[in-house]
Amino acid sequence: MNAYHSKQTHYIRVSLIVFIMLLLGACSSSKSNIDYDVNTDFNAINSFQFSSSTKVTNLALDDLTEQRVKNAIADELANKALLESSDGADVQVSFFLSEQQKENNSSFSIGLGGSTGGRVSTGIGLGTTFPIGDRVDTLTNLTIEFYRNGKLIWRGFDELDFGKNASPDKRTEAINKTVANILTKYPPS
Structure with a gap:
């Protein structure tokens, strides 16, 4: 195996690893978002009780x-x-579900490049993007809020996705995962 072929094989391997890492990063799960009152001493909070949400939402919560x-x-x-x-x-502690419409902005990109070997390097690169569909996705968000003396002190929300035809076990699993994602950021540090 000559040195040129070895370098070319190494370049292909490195490119493949970078491509896979970018692909995995693009497929990462949603991240929960929080907001809180910076003047609240969250270490002094030792107990909670559920209260009904007063938020008017576009999604009813079944029992x-x-x-x-x-x-x-x-x-x-x-x-x-x-x-x-x-x-x-x-x-x-109160919670509610809400829905929002989001356009699917997915696309597929292709890039081509090349160079000549030897002492002199020249190259050319071409790239293009192809849209994938034009559908609108419906996202369901779960919001959890903490109130103290009637004042909002902490709020977290994340996307809740269990599909329309999910089994009770799958729904429970999705809810547990979403709640855990949100509450990993409580108390704020």
């Missing part, structure tokens, strides 16, 4: 989904040493 979300929140907060209380808790 089964509501119970799954409550169970997931209670489990996550118990893991953070917050006790559920039926009266006089430090914070009131």
